[in-house]
Structure formats: C-alpha cells, structure tokens
Amino acid sequence: MKYYDFSAIEKKWQKLWEEKKVFKVKTDLNKPKYYVLEMFPYPSGRIHMGHVRNYTLGDIIARVKRMKGYNVLHPMGWDAFGLPAENAALKHGTHPAVWTYSNIDYMREQLKKLGFSYDWDREFATCDPEYYKFEQRFFIEMYERGLAYRKKTAVNWCESCQTVLANEQVEEGKCWRCGQEVISREMEGWFLRITAYAEELLEDLKKLEGFWPEKVILMQRNWIGRSEGAEVEFFIPELSEKVKVFTTRPDTLFGVTFLALSPEHPLAKRLAMKKGLFKELERLSERVKKERRRIEEGVAEKEGLFLESFAKNPLSGESVPIFAANFVLMEYGTGAIMCVPAHDQRDFEFAKKYGLPMRVVIQPGDKTLKAEELESAYEELGIMINSGEFSGLPSEEGKKRVIEKLEALGLGKKRITYRLRDWGVSRQRYWGCPIPMLYCERCGIVPEKLENLPVRLPLDAQIDAQGRSPLPRLKEFVSATCPACGGPARRETDTFDTFVESSWYFARFTCPDYSEPLNSQDVDYWLPVDQYVGGIEHAILHLLYARFFTKVLRDLGYLRIDEPFKNLLTQGMVIKETYKCPRHGWLYPEEVSSEGRCLKDNCGEEVIVGKSEKMSKSKCNVVDPDAMIKKYGADTVRLFIAFAAPPDRDLEWSDHGIEGAFRFLKRVYTLVEEYAERLKGITYSDKDFSELSGQALILRRKLHQMIKKVHQDFEERLHFNTGIASIMEFLNFLQDSLKELDLSGDVELKLLKEIFEKLLLALSPVCPHLCEELWAHLGNSGFISEASFPLWEESLLKEENFILVVQINGKVRDQISAPSGISKEEALEMVKGLPKVQKYLEGKTLRNVIFVPEKLINIVVS
Incomplete structure (x- = not known):
C-alpha cells in the first residue's frame, strides 16, 4: 500500500476488533480495574460533533489505561426513554419505539466507524423491559x-x-x-x-474535591442549599394557635414588624374565612399560581392581603400584623415567614408598598442606622440593638443566645433546612x-x-x-x-x-446479565466509575440524581459505594462561526462565497459573519461527522478533536485545523512505510544502544523525553492536546535527523525500529486504525491496542547540555550552552570568559554568586 488509504485501513481494523472481541472485558479479581464511562446519548437519530468529542476523549483514556495494564470497562448504551424521542417520533409520524430502535441502529454504526473501544456485548437501551423491570x-x-x-x-x-x-x-x-x-x-x-439524603449529598461533596471540577461541586452545593437557623413559634390569639416560621437570622427577631403566610397556608384560609376575606385570598392564590416561576426567581412584584389579624412575638411580646403574601410558597419551609424589613430587602420592599413600620435591630458598627433614613435593607451581620437582654451582642453570638432562649421557653428550636426539594x-x-x-x-x-x-x-x-x-x-x-x-x-x-433511567445505568453496565438486579461481585469490582466524561449542563440534573440513587441502592443492599463517579471530566462545547444573510437568514458555510456573499438563489447579499457558537442545526453551523469521516477518516477526526483544545475548554471547529491533522497522519504513514520492509525482522533491546553517540543519541533522548511527556499528558493531566503536540514536534525532529543519520549499520536500524514502534504506541490511543496498520507493517503480531504503553529510560531524560542564563546584578547579560551537572564553581569560571560578561566585571568587586543548577547563574558585583 503506497498511499494512506484511510477508508480501507479503518474498515479492516474495525472488522478485526469486532471479530476478535478485542475490547470485551470481564470481572478479573487478579487485575487492577479501570472503569471509563461517557454520558450515554439519547438516540436522536445522528451523532453530532459534541458526541464525537465526548466519546473520543473517553476512548483515549480507555485505550491508555488498557495499554498500562488495567482491566478496562468501557461500555456504551442508549438513554432511550423520554420526551426527545417521543417528540421526534411525533414530528416524523412514527411510533416512538420504531423511531428509537432505528436511530439506535444508525448511531451504533456511526460510533463503530469512529473506532471507539467499547465492549458492545454490554450494550442496552433503557427502554428495554429487561432493563426497566429492575x-x-x-x-x-x-x-x-x-x-x-x-x-x-x-x-x-x-x-x-x-x-x-x-x-x-x-x-x-x-x-x-x-x-x-x-x-x-x-x-x-x-x-x-431526595431530601432524606440532603445532608449526605452535601457532606460527600468534600470527597469529590480535587476530583470533580470546582464549578460542578459549587453548583451542587448551592442547589442543595443548606441553611442553619431557628424554627420560631408565633402565637395567634384569635385562633389560639401557633404558627411556625424558619429564619436564618434569629438575631433579628426583635425587628419583626409583620408576619407573611402563603395564601395556601391553612391558617391563612381560616383567618380569611373568619374575616370575610376568603374571595380576596382565593384571587391572590390564583395569581400566585400563574406567577409562580417569577416569584421563585424574585422578579414578581410583591403583593399581599392584610388578614386583619395579629400574632405575638415570642420574645418581645409585641403584636404584629399578619399578611398573606405572594412571595411565600407553601412547599418552601413552613409556608410562613417572619418579616424584618430593616434587614431583609424583600421585606423592605413589601413594607414600603404597604406602609408598614421598620425597626433597626442590627448596627454595622461603624455608623448608626435609622429606620426612617434607610434606602434599602441592611442585610449584613453587626451588633444587636433594640433587642432587650441581647443588645450589644455580635450577630453570631446573638443567634446562639436567642435560640437558647427560645428553646428554654419552649417557643423555638435550632433547625437546619435545605433548598433542595x-x-x-x-x-x-x-x-x-x-x-x-x-x-x-x-x-x-x-x-x-x-x-x-x-x-x-x-x-x-x-x-x-x-x-x-x-x-x-x-x-x-x-x-x-x-x-x-x-x-x-x-x-x-x-x-x-x-432521569430515573440514567440515575443507575452505570451500575447496570457492570453486570449485563439480567438474571438479577445487580450482581454483587461485579458491582463491587467495577464501581465506582473511575473516569466519567460529559457536559457540565448535567451538573444539577443527572449528576445529583445519580449520586442520590447510588446512596439509595447502597442502603437497599445493592451497592457498597457512597459516590458513583470518582473523577469527572466536563468537556467544553464544539463551536463554529455562524453566517447570516439579511434576506435568507442563517446559511451553511457552502452557501457563502469566498468573497463573503450569499450564494442562495443567486442572492449576492453580503453575509454577516457571527461569533462562534455551539453547533446547532438552527444556526446552520453544524459539521457532519459522517462527512468528515468520509473525507478524512476517523483517525483524522479523532486527532483534530483531541488536539484542537484542552478537553475542558470549548473547541472551535477549523477546516484548516482538520486539514493539518490529515497532513500529519499522511506524514506518519509515508515515513513508516518508507522503512517498514527493511525493519520487519529487526529486534532490539536497551543494551543495543549503550554505545550510541552524536545525532543517534540525541534522537533516542528526544524519543524518551516525548514518551514521558505523552504519559503525563494522556494519563495524569488529561491534556491530550499538549501530548499530541509533543508527538508532532518529535516527528519533525525525527525527519530532520534522518537526513544526518547513517542507516547502514545494525544499531541505527535497531534505533529506527524502536523509534517507529514507540511513536506508534504513543499515538495509538488517539489514532488507533493507522497505528494498527503500521504496527503490522513493521512485522509485529497481535494488536497494538493490546500492546503495552511505551516506557522511557530515566537516564535519557536529561539533556547532555542545557542553556545557562547569565545575569549580572539580576539582569540578563548573556547565555551559554553548558554541560549537565556542571558545578557552581565550574559555571563561574566558564562565564567569566564571556566578552559580554567581562565588561561588567572589570573594576568591580565580586560580592556573591547565586547559582540555580541547570538554569541560571547570577553574579553580584559592586
């Protein structure tokens, strides 16, 4: 094969992988396991570039871990129930089951074309009765x-x-x-x-610190929303009943000037009936239902109804009016709140609207607040005033003391609440x-x-x-x-x-035999997932629910883990610039001329080039993975996806970039093919290279430095882009070095065989088809996918020479190539002879020499 026929190569190896079940895996207690999982897709019809990126990143991780000796579980399935499939089926006039399973068949073939190392024997769809029965x-x-x-x-x-x-x-x-x-x-x-697990869900986020993105942990922490405070009882003499309120600021209890009840609160209804206000309350309740979302977001105008009744403050004994208010929702807290307009902005706005009094009970310490002068509520902590025996206490101390007093009187208690519902x-x-x-x-x-x-x-x-x-x-x-x-x-x-189906699917993958809900030996071996890959848009929905389900299944006796996903990688979006015609709207790239004019219907209007945005059909800025595979091959698509940006950043699609990736793979193919026949029967070991010198030694040193860099970037840092960059840099150096390398001797050919094999091994997690092909061309039996990741020699990581920066009084004056391991004294003698240094030393007294090994020397003179 004289040219890079990627289509033939990729079909060949995908067929062999499937026939030989190269990626099939089973529980093996004698091997260390590694479970790599990407968030499985809805069977929407076609995979998009967001899918390709997600699955490519996961596949690189899986392949590296397999080459490192791990027993790797890397499954794929289908999140098949739900609205997306149903709505699409309705749109296309077909049954959701027919639509779903036909899409699964198509998308499965698309994924196989990309060469992902899935154990397809574990595949399932969540709409399978054998899945959902459990x-x-x-x-x-x-x-x-x-x-x-x-x-x-x-x-x-x-x-x-x-x-x-x-x-x-x-x-x-x-x-x-x-x-x-x-x-x-x-x-x-x-x-x-889920609220039964609120505290554990919150507390266990600490276990994920350093393993999950900080942003995701913060989003979950805020969503769970733990609040410490007090449950306080206000007595309503008219009904001879108490109403409970929750507050995070018991230090402001003496500043309460009214109570607010949800229009749905039973006590509000009883008071309204008693006062002949029931119709007014019902109207308010209906308005609350219509504006519920705006109320929850805090943007609805404050509205209330005075219930012509009063409640007694448990500590001050003061009577305060009771309102039904639209900003109090029955299912949040107790459905009743104490209102302190001087120290809560929402209460402040309501009090202003209805002419209710305000009382300052917290002073900031550096100035004196007066209720009549307030332009907004003072919500910070401070010193308690106008609070009876508690006046003069700092807020935090006051909170504790007020709660103690309430508990002693039997009128309240310390309580923790959560935003989570x-x-x-x-x-x-x-x-x-x-x-x-x-x-x-x-x-x-x-x-x-x-x-x-x-x-x-x-x-x-x-x-x-x-x-x-x-x-x-x-x-x-x-x-x-x-x-x-x-x-x-x-x-x-x-x-x-x-989201119920996707809350436990990761456990089902570990034991695809449907004879029992979850096999204890399999789940104990494989779980938790070692590396989970998916979008940050699931930070609250899926990830929170999966954590909850894991804890429930643990308590039901099915699992023995507390958290489902040990490490989380949230990949960025795939974005592309947009094109818009004033007449025809959004345009596909092929509908724009090289001069930036609209080609649609011979329009000719100047096209507006928009910012790069997430790929979407609605804005015509999508790139079809099938078209890219057909034009460049799966390995090129995988290489570009992994190289174009760090995994957690947005990736901007570039036609120039994917062309560059294709050219690089053609260079690799052509170079290895040129020497493959000569190298087929050659074997080597480290001792063969003990006498290397000159360019050959430099080349071998660069190879081993590249291998260690790829190991760190691919396995430890997950910075695939920089690892690939080091492979590209090495290929450039190799091609330049081959011009000087004498390949007439056995040692040089052995070196070239080592270089080609280790280069292919390092590149294979990203471009597996090409590397399988060239691995075989070099005379190797077996799959490169089953080979070990290349090792490096520590002794070769150190350069023979390094660039020594020379400073005089902290300013750079020169630099020189110096041998590794040079001492401070040797370095000083070497740089003293440099013309650029000598002129700064003439007539000066040497005061000090600062030497940073293999980096710089700073000569201090006066």
Whole structure:
C-alpha cells in the first residue's frame, strides 16, 4: 500500500476488533480495574460533533489505561426513554419505539466507524423491559421504605410538552427541553424523597474535591442549599394557635414588624374565612399560581392581603400584623415567614408598598442606622440593638443566645433546612417506564408484585397529535388485579421521568446479565466509575440524581459505594462561526462565497459573519461527522478533536485545523512505510544502544523525553492536546535527523525500529486504525491496542547540555550552552570568559554568586 488509504485501513481494523472481541472485558479479581464511562446519548437519530468529542476523549483514556495494564470497562448504551424521542417520533409520524430502535441502529454504526473501544456485548437501551423491570423493583423497595410517595402539590407544568417537570428541569422559568414558559398547576404525582439524603449529598461533596471540577461541586452545593437557623413559634390569639416560621437570622427577631403566610397556608384560609376575606385570598392564590416561576426567581412584584389579624412575638411580646403574601410558597419551609424589613430587602420592599413600620435591630458598627433614613435593607451581620437582654451582642453570638432562649421557653428550636426539594418523577407522557403502582378501592395504593415485573409499556398504543399519553384511555393497560386482595384495580398511567433511567445505568453496565438486579461481585469490582466524561449542563440534573440513587441502592443492599463517579471530566462545547444573510437568514458555510456573499438563489447579499457558537442545526453551523469521516477518516477526526483544545475548554471547529491533522497522519504513514520492509525482522533491546553517540543519541533522548511527556499528558493531566503536540514536534525532529543519520549499520536500524514502534504506541490511543496498520507493517503480531504503553529510560531524560542564563546584578547579560551537572564553581569560571560578561566585571568587586543548577547563574558585583 503506497498511499494512506484511510477508508480501507479503518474498515479492516474495525472488522478485526469486532471479530476478535478485542475490547470485551470481564470481572478479573487478579487485575487492577479501570472503569471509563461517557454520558450515554439519547438516540436522536445522528451523532453530532459534541458526541464525537465526548466519546473520543473517553476512548483515549480507555485505550491508555488498557495499554498500562488495567482491566478496562468501557461500555456504551442508549438513554432511550423520554420526551426527545417521543417528540421526534411525533414530528416524523412514527411510533416512538420504531423511531428509537432505528436511530439506535444508525448511531451504533456511526460510533463503530469512529473506532471507539467499547465492549458492545454490554450494550442496552433503557427502554428495554429487561432493563426497566429492575428500575420498577427499586421504586417499589423505595416505596416500602418511605422514600417514594404520592401527594398533591403545586407542580411545574409545561403546556408544550404536556407534562410535569422537576424543579431542576426548569431553567430561568422555562422548560429545559423545549423552552416553553412553565406554569404552576396543582396535581397528584409521585415523588422520590431526595431530601432524606440532603445532608449526605452535601457532606460527600468534600470527597469529590480535587476530583470533580470546582464549578460542578459549587453548583451542587448551592442547589442543595443548606441553611442553619431557628424554627420560631408565633402565637395567634384569635385562633389560639401557633404558627411556625424558619429564619436564618434569629438575631433579628426583635425587628419583626409583620408576619407573611402563603395564601395556601391553612391558617391563612381560616383567618380569611373568619374575616370575610376568603374571595380576596382565593384571587391572590390564583395569581400566585400563574406567577409562580417569577416569584421563585424574585422578579414578581410583591403583593399581599392584610388578614386583619395579629400574632405575638415570642420574645418581645409585641403584636404584629399578619399578611398573606405572594412571595411565600407553601412547599418552601413552613409556608410562613417572619418579616424584618430593616434587614431583609424583600421585606423592605413589601413594607414600603404597604406602609408598614421598620425597626433597626442590627448596627454595622461603624455608623448608626435609622429606620426612617434607610434606602434599602441592611442585610449584613453587626451588633444587636433594640433587642432587650441581647443588645450589644455580635450577630453570631446573638443567634446562639436567642435560640437558647427560645428553646428554654419552649417557643423555638435550632433547625437546619435545605433548598433542595423532593424529586417529582411522574410524567404524563407515554414514552417512559411505567410506574409499577396500582389503585384499589379496598386497599388503596398498592405496589405491583415483584414477580409480575416488568409492568410493560404497551408498544401497540398510539399517541394523538397533541402528544397526550394514550395510557389513561387504554383499558387493557389500566384494568388490573389488585396484588393485595385480588379485586379489581386501576394501574398508574404516569411514567417515570427519563432521569430515573440514567440515575443507575452505570451500575447496570457492570453486570449485563439480567438474571438479577445487580450482581454483587461485579458491582463491587467495577464501581465506582473511575473516569466519567460529559457536559457540565448535567451538573444539577443527572449528576445529583445519580449520586442520590447510588446512596439509595447502597442502603437497599445493592451497592457498597457512597459516590458513583470518582473523577469527572466536563468537556467544553464544539463551536463554529455562524453566517447570516439579511434576506435568507442563517446559511451553511457552502452557501457563502469566498468573497463573503450569499450564494442562495443567486442572492449576492453580503453575509454577516457571527461569533462562534455551539453547533446547532438552527444556526446552520453544524459539521457532519459522517462527512468528515468520509473525507478524512476517523483517525483524522479523532486527532483534530483531541488536539484542537484542552478537553475542558470549548473547541472551535477549523477546516484548516482538520486539514493539518490529515497532513500529519499522511506524514506518519509515508515515513513508516518508507522503512517498514527493511525493519520487519529487526529486534532490539536497551543494551543495543549503550554505545550510541552524536545525532543517534540525541534522537533516542528526544524519543524518551516525548514518551514521558505523552504519559503525563494522556494519563495524569488529561491534556491530550499538549501530548499530541509533543508527538508532532518529535516527528519533525525525527525527519530532520534522518537526513544526518547513517542507516547502514545494525544499531541505527535497531534505533529506527524502536523509534517507529514507540511513536506508534504513543499515538495509538488517539489514532488507533493507522497505528494498527503500521504496527503490522513493521512485522509485529497481535494488536497494538493490546500492546503495552511505551516506557522511557530515566537516564535519557536529561539533556547532555542545557542553556545557562547569565545575569549580572539580576539582569540578563548573556547565555551559554553548558554541560549537565556542571558545578557552581565550574559555571563561574566558564562565564567569566564571556566578552559580554567581562565588561561588567572589570573594576568591580565580586560580592556573591547565586547559582540555580541547570538554569541560571547570577553574579553580584559592586
């Protein structure tokens, strides 16, 4: 083969890898394991460059670890349930199951074309009944432990997707999937009690420090939102009842000038009924439901209703008015808050609007605050004033003392709360895992019997044009027998949120035999995942849920780990510049002339070149992986993806860059092919090179320095771009050196064989097909994918000479090539003879010599 026929080479080795099951893996307690996992894809139809980057990074890690002697688990599957597949199927007029499985077939072939080292025998889709039957089992066991429950509550509703959303799936008031404005609706639904693990989820983030990106840890910490404070009881004489409020600032208790209740609070309703204000309260409640998202984001205008009633401050004894207010939501805290307008901006704005009094009870220390002069609330800590026996105490000390007093009086206690809310998992859509619960008039809510699982999603059901689930109208699905009494029962028609499936899939990969939920020997051996790779957009949704599920499965006896993912790499996006025509809108690159004019319909308008943005079909700045593989080959695509940017940074697509990657691989191929026949039968060992000198020694030294650099960058730092750069630099040096190297002797040929083999071994995790081909051409049997990563000789890492920087009184005056290991005295004698140095020493007295070995010498004179 005289030219680089990448298409033939890649097909050949992909076929051999599959036939020989090179990447198939099994539990082996005698070998160290390494579990590499990339976040699995939705079977959307085609992979995009974001997928290619994610999976390429993971594949390099997997291949390096395999070459380092690890037993590597590197699986792939499909996150197949949920709205994306269902909406796409609706759009294309087909059934979600047909759409999903056809997409899986296509995407699988795309991934195989890229040469990823997956153990395909472990492949599964989350819509497979054999997968989700265990998910249903876990849910039933959670229900029996009180971790799954059903309740009626205000939920986030997406009218476009016709389903409920979890709080984590609402982004800036909009649906995470379709972007539609989310509204509040009161509905029955199933919840998982993630709040039961709030403290552990927060505390265990400390275990991930240094292994996960700081940004992700901070995002989770803020989402969980731990708050320490006090639960305080205010007495309402009119009802002879107490109302509980939570506050993080008990030091401001003497500054309370009103209470605010949620319009849904039972006490608010009772007071409104008593005062003839119920209709007004109902109207306020309806407005709250409509503006719920804006209220949660703090952007809705403050609104309230005075309930013509008062509550008694537990410490001061003062009576304060009670309002129903739109900024208090029933499911947050106790549904009631104490309001201190002088020291809380939200309360300040409400008090200003309704003319309520303010009282300063915290002074900053450096000035005196007066309530009538406040332009905004003073929310910082300070010194307590106007607070009875607590006046004069610093805020932190005052918080403790106030709580102690409340506890002594039986009117309050120390309490910790969390921003985190329980996870609503009910979805009113068809394409999801059926929730395995039934409703019996005699027995109430009853879980399905474990032996009857899975509760199968009926694949003959048809979705209507509005996307409404057919399950509630499907008599053969809804009608069931009660597992408890044997009487008639109604089956639950909600399905699970798609994030339930992805919350435990990493454990399923470790034991793909479906005879039991999770095999203890396999999960104990493989888990946790050693390296997880995926986008930072899943920092709250998927990663938090997976951590929660891991802890639940541990407590159910299935796992023995606390955290699912030991290391996390969040790769940047693949971005590309955009093109827009004033007449035709977004344009593909091929629709723009070299002069920057629109080619569409012979338009000729000047095209606006926009900033580089995440690749998207809507902005026509996508690059099709299939087209790139066809034009340049998978190895070139992989090389460019790994080389163009550090993994955690955005990668800007460059046609020039991928051309450069292709040229580099052609150079490698051509160079090795030129000498391959001469080198086939040659063997070598380190002792063959003991007498090397001159250019040959320099070349071997550069080789071993490159190997160590690649090892550090590929395995330790995960900076694949700099590791590849060192390989490229070495190839340039090699080609220049070959002009001077005498290849007539045995030693030189042995050296060239070592160089080519170790160069290919270092490059193979990135470009496996090319390296397999050339490895074979050099006479090696077996796969380079199963060979060991090249080792380096420590003795060769040190250069014979180095550049010594020469300073006089701290200023650089010259530099000189000096032998490694030179002493301070030898270096001083060497540099004294330099003309540029001598003129600064003439007539001067030498005061000191500062010597940094193999870096610089600084001569101090006066």
